[in-house]
Amino acid sequence: MRVAVIVDLVDSRRIADRAAVQHLLERAFATVNRAVGHVEPFAATLGDEFQAVFASVTDALEATLLARLAMPEGLDCRFGLGRGEIRAVGTGLTGVLQDGSAWWAARAAIDEAHRRADGQTVTLRSWYRGDGETSFTDAAINAYLLGRDYIVGGMSDRERRLALGSWLGRSQSVLAEQEQISQSAVSQSLRRAGVTALRAGIGEFREAATQSGVPC
Template sequence: MVANQVAVIVDIVESRRLADRRAAQLELADVFAAVDARTRPSLPLRATVGDEFQAVYPAVGPALEAILLARLALPEGLDCRFGLGLGEVEHVDDGPIGAIQDGSGWWRAREAIVMAHDREDRRVPSSRSWFRGGPEHAGLEALVNAYLLARDQVVGAMNLRARRLTYGVMCGRLQSELAVEEGITQSAVSQALRRSGGAGLVTGIEQLVVLP
């Protein structure tokens, strides 16, 4: 029996408008490697074809944590879209650039990234992430997507400093350390985290990381 996992597909927002797509993909590869080092992927975030990256996580909570870290760490001028699919992730073969996989987790991740793109283009411009769990997980799907809609709105409104500070706190760094790096006071770090919503993001993911 193939166990359920969370397949994740990532693509670059408006990648065709980038002046140097290769440089952007290399920057993303560095960001995703740092995220992999701090999370628990079953399959690390890796480039596949074009502007797409893929990963697999053992459960919904770790997947949500990883994509939040990834968005917070993105360099200026780059943004990504994330599709998450809960379901079977089955190893088919070993290809020249890594494992070849199939299963309902991947089908749902593909559906999810299309849906995220659709919402971004229409009703919710801040939307960058979507989750598909299938009919057997309808309640979980609704819960996670409500969270993602709110989370994307908060992250999208953050400036680069607020993202850096939130990322640092999520990585377990002290506010005093972050203050030295930013050339501000610890009080200013705390205020920035509260005003930007970063403190809420950190607390929220601490609650959701235990999701099955």
């Protein structure tokens, strides 16, 4: 079982210089690819879409969180996460063609994220579908995503940069120098933005997977 992730840009039709944006997006996803283990890294496919494959739901959750934090200013993206089987079905212009329940679930998940964001849950950018009937685990993951996206959606551009830098292991003094603010301001910003809660959420998933012995 693998976790497929489909990514698309929010309001991509409004972007004037699509080529320049694509370059910035590739740099952002390269940062995520270096930070989180993957089966297949984030890579552009067609139009405004990127895809990746992860060994566990937890890795996919961390990678999609970092991807949102790494987005260039003024841009946002949407994620569909699907767990299931992935199989090669041939080759095409972009390499191996894949199919399977993980991709079907990821496509259904990103459609659901779009539908919910267009409704009352305007801050939602991510959704998860497991392989089969909806379970309590599926609901728990999506409850986390609802809270996570609300927190990230309320961050300023600076807070996202600080959150990403902190997650990648940069010290507060380094972040302060980069942003030309005091170290105290960095600490306050990270606390106010909810970075500790985001990190704790991922930690809970990893601990549960370790204790159960089942990749999650």
